[in-house]
Amino acid sequence: MAVKTEVRAPAKSVTREAEEILLATEMIKLGARLQVLQAETTLSYDRLARLYREVKGCSPPKGMLPYSVDWFMTWLPNIHSSMFYSIYRYLDCYTPAKKSYALIEAYRLYLEQADAGRQNGSETDEPVLSFTRAWMLLRFYESGMVQLSNCVRCKGGFVAHAHDPDHDFVCAICRPPPRAGKTRARHVLGAAI
Numbered sequence: 002m003a004v005k006t007e008v009r010a011p012a013k014s015v016t017r018e019a020e021e022i023l024l025a026t027e028m029i030k031l032g033a034r035l036q037v038l039q040a041e042t043t044l045s046y047d048r049l050a051r052l053y054r055e056v057k058g059c060s061p062p063k064g065m066l067p068y069s070v071d072w073f074m075t076w077l078p079n080i081h082s083s084m085f086y087s088i089y090r091y092l093d094c095y096t097p098a099k100k101s102y103a104l105i106e107a108y109r110l111y112l113e114q115a116d117a118g119r120q121n122g123s124e125t126d127e128p129v130l131s132f133t134r135a136w137m138l139l140r141f142y143e144s145g146m147v148q149l150s151n152c153v154r155c156k157g158g159f160v161a162h163a164h165d166p167d168h169d170f171v172c173a174i175c176r177p178p179p180r181a182g183k184t185r186a187r188h189v190l191g192a193a194i
């Protein structure tokens with residue numbers, strides 16, 4: 002016999018909703034896509050889309066998120082992602098900032114570092130690692146698709162494919178590809194330390 006269960010949405014606390022709106026606003030300012038906001042808050046799609054338009058003054062971009070794990074393994078993105086992830090892990094372990102708040106704080110600190118690197122001669126205005134990519138990187142960690150490998154030369158932790166052997170791992174800073182050029186590598190290194 003089928004049992005009829007009544008599904009009723011629990012009454013939403015106004016304080017909780019206000020917190021989520023503030024959280025979503027911060028993430029929108031940092032460049033979050035709508036899918037990220039939907040995953041990190043319980044606000045409805047319509048409310049988030051409205052909030053996005055209010056904060057950004059334009060409609061949220063449509064389309065899929067960039068889902069590739071391989072992107073994080075390419076030279077420059079790998080250095081930036083590793084820098085972001087190291088900051089995130091530190092905040093998550095040693096400060097009260099957790100989850101979305103640790104993500105926001107870590108991304109802000111990453112932007113500061115990336116900005117310091119830019120003053121040293123990088124040619125683009127957009128940060129290499131977007132907020133949405135940073136968020137995806139954390140999802141990839143949670144689902145066990147990537148790991149942090151320690152470089153045998155500089156001892157730094159770097160983003161790598163999960164289960165890749167890392168006993169003789171050399172990072173992208175210690176062994177940049179020839180096309181990267183020594184000048185740029187040194188600038189990125191200067192920003193990362």
Ligand SMILES: [Zn+2]
Pocket residue numbers: 152153154155156157171172173174175176
């Ligand atoms: Zn290294």
